[in-house]
Amino acid sequence: MGESSSNKRLPLPEDASILTEDLVIEILSRLPYSSLCRFKCVSKSWLVLCSDPEIRKKSTQTLSGFFYMSISPTYTRQFTNLSGRGQPMVEPSFPILPNLPEVRFVDCSNGLLLCLDIISPSPGQNILEMEIYYIVCNPATHEWVMLPNIIERRGIYNRRLGFDPTVSPHFTVFLVVCRDYYHNDPVIGVEIYSSETGVWTYKESEWDNGTVVGNTSKSVFFDGVMHFTTSGSSLVTVDKEGKTWRKIPTPYQTLHTYIGVSQGHLYSVNHDRSGYKIAVWVLEDYGSGQWILKYTFSTYDLPEPLFLQLQPYNIVVIIAVHPERNLIYLAIGPQRSIISIDMDSRAVHAIRTLGHYARHPYLPYIPCFSEWLFDGH
Numbered sequence: 001m002g003e004s005s006s007n008k009r010l011p012l013p014e015d016a017s018i019l020t021e022d023l024v025i026e027i028l029s030r031l032p033y034s035s036l037c038r039f040k041c042v043s044k045s046w047l048v049l050c051s052d053p054e055i056r057k058k059s060t061q062t063l064s065g066f067f068y069m070s071i072s073p074t075y076t077r078q079f080t081n082l083s084g085r086g087q088p089m090v091e092p093s094f095p096i097l098p099n100l101p102e103v104r105f106v107d108c109s110n111g112l113l114l115c116l117d118i119i120s121p122s123p124g125q126n127i128l129e130m131e132i133y134y135i136v137c138n139p140a141t142h143e144w145v146m147l148p149n150i151i152e153r154r155g156i157y158n159r160r161l162g163f164d165p166t167v168s169p170h171f172t173v174f175l176v177v178c179r180d181y182y183h184n185d186p187v188i189g190v191e192i193y194s195s196e197t198g199v200w201t202y203k204e205s206e207w208d209n210g211t212v213v214g215n216t217s218k219s220v221f222f223d224g225v226m227h228f229t230t231s232g233s234s235l236v237t238v239d240k241e242g243k244t245w246r247k248i249p250t251p252y253q254t255l256h257t258y259i260g261v262s263q264g265h266l267y268s269v270n271h272d273r274s275g276y277k278i279a280v281w282v283l284e285d286y287g288s289g290q291w292i293l294k295y296t297f298s299t300y301d302l303p304e305p306l307f308l309q310l311q312p313y314n315i316v317v318i319i320a321v322h323p324e325r326n327l328i329y330l331a332i333g334p335q336r337s338i339i340s341i342d343m344d345s346r347a348v349h350a351i352r353t354l355g356h357y358a359r360h361p362y363l364p365y366i367p368c369f370s371e372w373l374f375d376g377h
Helices: 021-029 033-039 044-050 053-058 304-310
Strands: 065-070 076-081 104-109 112-119 131-138 143-146 155-163 171-178 187-194 199-204 219-222 225-229 234-239 245-249 257-262 265-271 277-285 290-298 316-321 327-332 337-342 348-353 358-365
Touching (some): 104 358, 112 155, 131 171, 155 219, 171 225, 265 316, 277 316, 277 327, 304 327, 304 337, 316 358
Antiparallel strands (some): 104 112, 112 131, 131 143, 187 199, 219 225, 234 245, 265 277, 277 290
16 A cells, blocks of 8 residues: 555645645645646646645535536537636546446436446347446546446336435435336336445335326435425435335425535425526425425526526526535526526626537536445446
């Protein structure tokens, strides 16, 4: 094993030479990872210093950007920094991944990314015989693992990843199984993969009969439980063992809803069918299912240049809530311009225009340098 950074001397940049090594490391450890990435470009000594694994592990990790897909000319993987500037802090082509034809982003959870590759069946084969490969990787550390093959049951519309390094180094993958392959039919069960056991387990649904978790459903992993929006006025949840199933009523329909976690609470951001009115709800009491309305916003209040970008179809996609701040993020208009809205000051900030060919999922990314356990690469 090589020396740890606590036992070796790091080359201090000339402009930091008046400081002690311990002080420089302490200062850099308090910076977000996105700042460390920018400082690498200053000089070779800054590159070495900011690449030190121990400093990266200690650095503050927060929302740093978004993964998304582009369809021009074919499906390609993309990443944009939260600042909207500079080269992507993550290389979205992922040369570390195995040589599969069309690896696509599916979900992201606390720094780990779930990808899949689908190999279509040969002519004459049943569509259910297509080959599907699932890969979980860590873009920050270049580690990845391919999950064991699974025979997919009927219709699978939602593939989700659950990971919380503050609780466990293991991750969980959820595949929601519907009654029919072609339609948003009711859920009949969930396939669950645990990196702790290394196997897939099928659990029959214990949600109400008729529960629909469609292909536009949003989800979030919170407190060891996966939460899904439904086609009705509720969220449904299942824990990572498939033992506890729950329904959480909501004061609104969740069809056009994003759910996420901010400041230790479950947030739900929805817009009406017109797309003009946005409401932010917080699950104040998780046990009783009590929601409170935290914030409302109308797209009519956007600065005129941004409001004009919405036209002619008033496209509004809610893509994130900030994990520590009162900010929500939207992708608006045919050109998919990412903007942030401050719920305290109501300030609107334009981040970046992704372009007409940008496509969902838009996956918020928080770098992770914590240990995660898997039997792979």
